[in-house]
Amino acid sequence: MRPKGRDELDSLYFTYPKFHAPTARDRLDARTPVAIVGAGPVGMVAALTLAQYGVRSVLLDRKDTFNDGSRAICIARQSYYILEQIGAVQAFLDKSLGWTTGRSFYRGQQVLEFQMPDSADEKYRPMYNLEQQYIEQYLYDAVATNDLIDLRWTSELTDLTDVADGVELRITDANGSYVLPADWVLAADGAHSPIRSLRGLRLKGQNYEGRYVIADVQMDHDYPTIRRALFDPACRPGGTVLIHRQPDDIWRID
Structure with a gap:
């Protein structure tokens, strides 16, 4: 969903490529x-x-x-090892933002801070945002x-x-x-x-319905790259807001 007057592929930070169907048809049906x-x-x-x-x-x-x-x-550390195995990890490292810290707030007051396991011996950070x-x-x-x-x-x-x-x-x-x-x-x-x-198959597992507002906003701010969870905030009484910093001064509000 985009604001009125914006195309579905309009983006603050990304230019979408346009791909086409194969034009050479002689080998499409090869096994x-x-x-x-x-x-x-x-x-x-x-x-x-x-x-x-x-x-x-x-x-x-x-x-x-x-x-x-x-x-x-959010991409977990183990995924970066997989990306390394398939020869694609460097581009991810060059662009993504690594993080280890999460903070939770209730009605504007911090109630929790956690650090994900990490050490100098680890090749990759616990989590990355991209x-x-x-x-x-x-x-x-x-x-x-x-x-x-x-x-x-x-x-x-x-x-x-x-x-x-x-x-x-x-x-x-x-x-x-x-x-x-x-x-x-x-x-x-x-x-x-x-x-x-x-x-005639269905995806197995638990599911539930909910309504969410997810937005990416552009903001020049030096706040650190951590996970912030706001519970019962003034802007959304009774709700939850998650905030993540992304590359290019883009902030995810969920």
């Missing part, structure tokens, strides 16, 4: 060891991990750009230069069929449709997964 549906962080990391073991994959996404809006910003747009951009940069990964944008899965030696995916894009045979298919297409819908 692949793994087809990955969903080119978000999970799908791209999966493709890069497979490539580390010499496994080719076709990575499909129905969108024409990265995920937009105020999404994930907007998801950059997460996807840096993973895409690694994917785009990897010859073992064929990334196809605006390519929507419309059918999935089991066959004797694997699966067949019906893919539709702006230039037509085709069948992609694969040994394996990996569902990285989110909680509202088209693959689950085609198979």
